[in-house]
Amino acid sequence: xxxxxxxxxxxxxxxxxxxxxVTFFLIHSAPGGPFSADKAVxxxxxxxxxxxxxxxxxxxxxxxSYLGDVVRGDFGPSFxxxxxxxNELIAAGLxxxxxxxxxxxxxxxVIGLLAGIGAAVRxxxxxxxxxxxxxMIGICMPSFLLGPLLVLxxxxxxxxxxxxxxxxxxxxxxxxxxxLGAGFAAYIAxxxxxxxxxxxxxxxxxxxxxxxxxxxxxxLKHALRxxxxxxxxxxxxxxxxxxxxxxxxxxxxQIPGLGRFYVQAAFNRDYTLILGMTIFLSTLIIVFNxxxxxxxxxxxxxxxxxxxxxx
Amino acid sequence: xNLKNDHYTVFxxxxxxxxxxxxLSILLxxxxxxxxxxxxxxxxxxxxxxxxxxWGNGTEPxxxxxxxxxxxxxxxxxxxxxEGLVLKDRKTLEPRPGVAKTWDISNDGRVYxxxxxxxxxxxxxxxxxxxxxxxSWWRALQTTLGNQYAYMLFPIKNAKRYYDGETSDFSDVxxxxxxxxxxxxxxxxxxxxxxxxxxxxxxxxxxxxxIEKFGRAxxxxxxxxxxxxxxxxxxxxxxxxxxxxxxTVTKNPYYWDEANVxxxxxxxxxxxxxxxxxxxxxxxxxxxxxxxxxxxxxIYQEKSAPELKITPYLGTYxxxxxxxxxxxxxxxxxxxxxxAIDRKQLVDNxxxxxxxxxxxxxxxxxxxxxxxxxxxxxxEAAKRLLAEAGYPNGEGFxxxxxxxxxxxxxxxxxxALQEMWKNYLNIDIKLLNQEWKVxxxxxxxxxxxxxxxxxxxxxxxxxxxxxxxxxxxxxNRTGWCNEEYDRLILEVAPSxxxxxQRLKIFQQAETILLEDMPIIPVYxxxxxxxxxxxxxxxxxxxxxxxxxxxxxxxANL
Numbered sequence: 001x002x003x004x005x006x007x008x009x010x011x012x013x014x015x016x017x018x019x020x021x022v023t024f025f026l027i028h029s030a031p032g033g034p035f036s037a038d039k040a041v042x043x044x045x046x047x048x049x050x051x052x053x054x055x056x057x058x059x060x061x062x063x064x065s066y067l068g069d070v071v072r073g074d075f076g077p078s079f080x081x082x083x084x085x086x087n088e089l090i091a092a093g094l095x096x097x098x099x100x101x102x103x104x105x106x107x108x109x110v111i112g113l114l115a116g117i118g119a120a121v122r123x124x125x126x127x128x129x130x131x132x133x134x135x136m137i138g139i140c141m142p143s144f145l146l147g148p149l150l151v152l153x154x155x156x157x158x159x160x161x162x163x164x165x166x167x168x169x170x171x172x173x174x175x176x177x178x179x180l181g182a183g184f185a186a187y188i189a190x191x192x193x194x195x196x197x198x199x200x201x202x203x204x205x206x207x208x209x210x211x212x213x214x215x216x217x218x219x220l221k222h223a224l225r226x227x228x229x230x231x232x233x234x235x236x237x238x239x240x241x242x243x244x245x246x247x248x249x250x251x252x253x254q255i256p257g258l259g260r261f262y263v264q265a266a267f268n269r270d271y272t273l274i275l276g277m278t279i280f281l282s283t284l285i286i287v288f289n290x291x292x293x294x295x296x297x298x299x300x301x302x303x304x305x306x307x308x309x310x311x
Numbered sequence: 312x313n314l315k316n317d318h319y320t321v322f323x324x325x326x327x328x329x330x331x332x333x334x335l336s337i338l339l340x341x342x343x344x345x346x347x348x349x350x351x352x353x354x355x356x357x358x359x360x361x362x363x364x365x366w367g368n369g370t371e372p373x374x375x376x377x378x379x380x381x382x383x384x385x386x387x388x389x390x391x392x393x394e395g396l397v398l399k400d401r402k403t404l405e406p407r408p409g410v411a412k413t414w415d416i417s418n419d420g421r422v423y424x425x426x427x428x429x430x431x432x433x434x435x436x437x438x439x440x441x442x443x444x445x446x447s448w449w450r451a452l453q454t455t456l457g458n459q460y461a462y463m464l465f466p467i468k469n470a471k472r473y474y475d476g477e478t479s480d481f482s483d484v485x486x487x488x489x490x491x492x493x494x495x496x497x498x499x500x501x502x503x504x505x506x507x508x509x510x511x512x513x514x515x516x517x518x519x520x521x522i523e524k525f526g527r528a529x530x531x532x533x534x535x536x537x538x539x540x541x542x543x544x545x546x547x548x549x550x551x552x553x554x555x556x557x558x559t560v561t562k563n564p565y566y567w568d569e570a571n572v573x574x575x576x577x578x579x580x581x582x583x584x585x586x587x588x589x590x591x592x593x594x595x596x597x598x599x600x601x602x603x604x605x606x607x608x609x610i611y612q613e614k615s616a617p618e619l620k621i622t623p624y625l626g627t628y629x630x631x632x633x634x635x636x637x638x639x640x641x642x643x644x645x646x647x648x649x650x651a652i653d654r655k656q657l658v659d660n661x662x663x664x665x666x667x668x669x670x671x672x673x674x675x676x677x678x679x680x681x682x683x684x685x686x687x688x689x690x691e692a693a694k695r696l697l698a699e700a701g702y703p704n705g706e707g708f709x710x711x712x713x714x715x716x717x718x719x720x721x722x723x724x725x726x727a728l729q730e731m732w733k734n735y736l737n738i739d740i741k742l743l744n745q746e747w748k749v750x751x752x753x754x755x756x757x758x759x760x761x762x763x764x765x766x767x768x769x770x771x772x773x774x775x776x777x778x779x780x781x782x783x784x785x786x787n788r789t790g791w792c793n794e795e796y797d798r799l800i801l802e803v804a805p806s807x808x809x810x811x812q813r814l815k816i817f818q819q820a821e822t823i824l825l826e827d828m829p830i831i832p833v834y835x836x837x838x839x840x841x842x843x844x845x846x847x848x849x850x851x852x853x854x855x856x857x858x859x860x861x862x863x864x865x866a867n868l
Binding site for chain 1: 370371373374376379381454455456457458459461462474475531532533534536537553554555556580582583584586587590591593594596746747748749750751752753755765784785786788
């Protein structure tokens, strides 16, 4: 297991290097620079600014010195937010985005698992069709539609919940978490239904039933562990997806998370901020994929044996 | 019932086709429970009682250093925490005493002597003197600082020469502290709008000791203007700055006019999505919005909602014509294009925000300037001009392309022009949209034929609109150059003895611009916002500028 993890971590290094290199040269080749503006900026100002941020050096030199900084964990100063460092901006947004992703994950898991398992227990009945149809709609409905709809109903018409903010007023975390979690809930519902159906048709479940165990015990003790493997495999990418894909929800609900910085940085050509965010999110995706793979191995004896056998 | 049985009951229920509804019910119950706290009192209601103003402020400010910042959201915050020598009247925008209690202007209009208030202080209690201005303007003119508004100081004698490095001795520049309370400013030419410039943030004083504590005076990106560090001289002081969340300013006890500041604190919320902002306003989270989605304007207008405020704004929406484009080199073609736009129809049916059709570059009424225009909507005359230029009924006219930055509003206008020019002139227009920074690069490189443009005035004077089109003007970007025009703007207008005479010169220059038509004015902007009725004394003015210390909140609303 440790060797497996170590191998994966070593593999991650060239991946990250490729991500940095491609991003670095792509953003530097995009037309327009960080300091261009509607009102003409005098050439002497541009020169002073470029000197200050070392943009007057040859691009290779900039690339090498940037890599050096990244190795030291320093993403540099933001070009646009004068006086702020990229590390500082990430540190400001991350806890909020992570919290949002965490709540969304809870929403997704609770709704998704209940619906998926419930459907698998009584396949091809209303208990299966209704949640699965809802799941299909959930997968198809983008958050930029669901969010405003929820706001309209619960925020403006019923006046039950706040329409924006994060941690400002009690209850303002509910709508964003549901909006972000809904799409993932739908995926989890379908995955857990599929996984459970497969497991429930296995011989060892039939054996358990033949032994006269109650249906509850069979499902909770015997079926869940195997049936949830597809869900677990999905959790890593899902959590990374929640973290990096929360931009729309953050915009709708005015949440000061990471996603908004990322998109603004691209529009502003804030080179260091784009790079810093890309590296940070790539690392997160790699880490979460690794974690979910390890969890899947722990849950699935077959895989464990395969890895041991490979040794 | 023991726990085990309880669990069992729940699970049994799920078996009976209810499992998926249980969670939803729990969720709904949680929602209902939380509503008690959530909707008890909106920001607006609570703010009206506590004297807190909630201000929708567009994007997250990039800096609060007045000599680095650019942009409207930055301006809103900076003018709360800092103040210049003069302020503006909230209705007429006439100069009003700020840090300077009074001032004298020499007979030739070149020497201004400002007498500072005895009780002017910085927000940390330090004495605020005339020397602060000398130091601040020295800093503003350091090229290494990258101050994009350095040109605002250029009317001051030798300021431009110092900035360009032609003199390295700052004592040559026309700003002197005679004593702690007296500041003397000498200008190159009489500049009637000079007092207005003093209310622009690039000429605000900055606190030397604080800046030097956090780095070199001419260094960008130091942390002096952040929470806990910033020392200002305005009616408010910076209390809290949470990135992308809010900036809170509270009353500055050392402000010279503190007794007349009514609102206790202002919370600036960065909301860059107009749809979200409008929703927040409806839910009572904001007193003021920075904009309103275009498709919502009609809804508010139908209800005659008092919250909707539409005011003429000191800005012009126009198209640049690249006169290096072969078919646009003939000014008759350019005039024909300008005359074949039905601006009234455009503002009534496309932009729908109360915009005013523009036939001149300078918005009418700028400092008493009401320019006459030779431009009007006349499709027949336009057709004749195009025929004279060798394209009868548009025949043989090579298709041209309109460049605009990606935005639904700009696209609609470009499509409308495309249709009008097809209908009235029978010429083909293609549309090209580019992402903002790409568009800026394309336009600056002159790699376009027709390009959308917009200009918002920095100060209320025709000069601010007309000096854009000087031969070497950085914002010209059309390739157009007219020596007579340059002479009128650079030499004749500044040397006039009276304001009326100056306006006449501007009229001559504007006529040249419109006859040659390197740009086509389309409409005069309006500022459109939602304002809660409890906010009082936020008067309409063409800069859409609030005078914070005049504002108060009516707790009865």
